[in-house]
């Protein structure tokens with residue numbers, strides 16, 4: 001958040017204690033036990049002004065579902081009141097050309113068209129092929145740990161997986177990996193409204209370089225189509241069959257996959273490993289089948305309650321929303337996770353129960369912007385948990401991991417040390 005922003009309270013609720021004394025996602029208290037703060041925020045009403053971030057927070061599920069479904073708020077970062085000015089077309093750099101000019105985010109009609117015409121690229125067949133391609137990489141990663149007595153799950157496993165999955169999903173050959181790696185690590189910072197302009201600019205530079213590389217990868221694939229069955233081949237086919245879909249749309253989509261698939265995977269990996277190490281009786285029912293695991297995934301993320309920010313939208317005009325006067329350009333954060341430790345919604349909320357029933361299950365969003373990578377994310381986590389607990393059936397936590405307060409979006413760990421149960425002889 002910009003430092004010059006002065007907290008005011010357009011909702012006029014000055015008589016209540018300031019909301020930041022009840023809800024502060026950057027505090028250690030929140031990192032250790034977010035549930036009570038989330039409940040306190042939701043009790044304030046359906047749309048709460050949050051001064052420290054100069055934004056509204058939408059707290060209740062029916063309203064969030066409706067907003068997801070009808071898309072009456074904008075997803076375009078440049079509609080935010082504190083965004084830098086929208087760059088004009090003649091000054092666009094590569095990053096802006098990909099994300100302003102052909103944005104998946106900016107224009108709901110364009111977004112729906114792109115999702116529709118690219119749907120064959122997400123067909124069961126393509127996704128199954130991609131899933132098969134990541135299996136050997138994941139097995140190799142864990143094979144490298146055989147014989148270790150202890151390791152850090154984050155450094156030695158979790159940090160590698162988003163990159164492996166996304167590059168395999170897209171079909172970026174291994175030789176380009178070193179050059180593109182930095183972008184995968186910092187891409188979500190390119191439009192994060194809560195960090196400094198300098199940090200956003202640095203992340204954009206990384207992305208500009210990555211876009212040049214993506215063009216090389218695409219040219220390579222056009223010259224040597226081979227029999228690849230990845231996302232890039234599927235998108236090149238879509239491009240050949242649809243005049244309204246061009247090379248920049250392909251680049252934009254790949255960047256969207258990097259942006260949406262990297263941090264989410266890293267966070268899910270560490271919380272899943274932590275949750276199962278703490279509650280080993282839940283491992284077997286979770287891994288019973290990919291379908292059982294899909295439910296277990298939602299339960300692990302509910303139990304973790306690791307979200308700090310939720311999903312950003314921006315008011316396209318002055319409007320009355322849920323009893324409040326919202327001004328054009330103000331940010332509205334949808335926070336579906338506020339209910340996750342509320343006993344009104346989940347009985348015995350602090351218990352991890354992988355058979356818990358979710359209705360609706362919104363881990364991957366809802367409506368027109370439902371997660372493109374849901375199937376990949378589930379399969380990748382399933383494979384890695386299966387590898388972890390098959391190779392190391394006696395794995396246990398070395399110590400309670402320390403929370404890392406640096407992450408802008410989620411509660412994460414500084415490290416996650418695992419004792420393998422091996423004696424150390426290879």
Ligand code: HEM
Nearest residue numbers: 256257260261264265268311363364365369371372373377
């Ligand atoms: C733990 C893993 C993941 C979770 C929990 C997750 C969750 C979500 C959610 C909630 C949304 C909707 C966001 C909104 O409404 O603003 C979303 C969108 C999206 N996700 Fe995921 N995701 C995960 C992994 C992935 C992966 C691995 C990829 C791709 C490789 C991916 C690609 C996308 C894309 C491209 C969108 C935007 C879709 C659109 O706007 O049409 N996600 N995800």
